[in-house]
Amino acid sequence: MRAPPYRWPDGKRSALCFTADVDAEAPYLWTHRAGLPRHLALLEQRRFGPREGLWRILDMLDRLEIRGTFFTPSVVAELHPQILPALVERGHEVGLHGHLHEIVAETTQTEFEEALDRSLAVFEAQTKARPAGFRSPAWELTPGMIDALKVRAIAYDSSLSGFDHPYEIDGLVEIPVQWQIDDAVFFRFFGGGVDKWPPARAADVGEAWIEEFEAGRAYGQLLMITIHPWISGRAQRVAMLERVLAHVAARDDVWIATAGEIARWHVESGNAGIYAVESGLDAPAAAIAASPVTRRSAR
Numbered sequence: 394m395r396a397p398p399y400r401w402p403d404g405k406r407s408a409l410c411f412t413a414d415v416d417a418e419a420p421y422l423w424t425h426r427a428g429l430p431r432h433l434a435l436l437e438q439r440r441f442g443p444r445e446g447l448w449r450i451l452d453m454l455d456r457l458e459i460r461g462t463f464f465t466p467s468v469v470a471e472l473h474p475q476i477l478p479a480l481v482e483r484g485h486e487v488g489l490h491g492h493l494h495e496i497v498a499e500t501t502q503t504e505f506e507e508a509l510d511r512s513l514a515v516f517e518a519q520t521k522a523r524p525a526g527f528r529s530p531a532w533e534l535t536p537g538m539i540d541a542l543k544v545r546a547i548a549y550d551s552s553l554s555g556f557d558h559p560y561e562i563d564g565l566v567e568i569p570v571q572w573q574i575d576d577a578v579f580f581r582f583f584g585g586g587v588d589k590w591p592p593a594r595a596a597d598v599g600e601a602w603i604e605e606f607e608a609g610r611a612y613g614q615l616l617m618i619t620i621h622p623w624i625s626g627r628a629q630r631v632a633m634l635e636r637v638l639a640h641v642a643a644r645d646d647v648w649i650a651t652a653g654e655i656a657r658w659h660v661e662s663g664n665a666g667i668y669a670v671e672s673g674l675d676a677p678a679a680a681i682a683a684s685p686v687t688r689r690s691a692r
């Protein structure tokens with residue numbers, strides 16, 4: 394049965410959460426974990442984030458008085474120890490995003506838990522606080538990962554997209570993401586002939602994101618914007634983000650909050666329990682097993 398509309402605080406109609414995945418070099422280091430090449434171009438492209446892009450994004454958010462959530466691989470925090478303290482000092486939330494940006498399909502449960510514990514230790518050492526939230530590298534999750542997060546009392550995950558407002562999956566609060574409001578889809582461009590298409594024009598993407606915000610208000614949507622400072626710290630993209638966020642902030646019926654604030658609202662409001670789902674892999678697995686076609690082709 395369909396769940397009732399989501400309720401936001403103070404009768405607000407919808408919500409906006411600005412998040413950044415502060416990946417910097419981490420995914421490149423994961424890819425080359427067997428040995429780092431002597432090449433500089435991709436590394437330098439990514440180092441633009443900690444060096445310049447992140448600070449442009451932070452200044453832009455200051456101008457709009459918006460606080461965001463910055464999911465940061467702990468190897469990035471180790472290589473750039475100024476980042477986490479600066480984010481906290483400027484009023485933003487910091488969240489977990491793996492250690493070496495471990496890609497879920499290439500990582501065992503034990504390795505995931507080792508990376509999680511390492512990242513918790515780095516965050517606690519650098520910020521003197523325990524982070525409330527986790528976002529998985531490349532937005533993948535397993536039931537075992539959910540269990541590991543719950544065991545460590547992580548308050549919420551932000552990696553899935555089963556609703557466009559907060560919900561719970563296997564008892565863990567989920568603050569959902571959406572690929573269509575992620576910058577990497579439109580702008581990531583590595584060069585060297587590997588890309589399928591050129592980067593999109595930022596103004597076109599910003600227009601689409603404003604359309605998504607306006608259309609989503611009727612559904613009480615959480616507009617979960619995700620950017621990467623090494624990608625969206627570039628000039629026309631910072632300008633685009635400022636236009637989108639200013640457009641949203643000009644509405645008086647939208648709640649702008651960090652992912653941690655939204656997770657707390659979810660638990661403390663009447664929404665808790667209404668949108669609770671199970672990871673539920675058994676039924677689809679049984680459906681595959683019972684299908685005559687797959688039984689034939691598996692022989």
Ligand SMILES: [Zn+2]
Nearest residue numbers: 414416530531
């Ligand atoms: Zn990432």
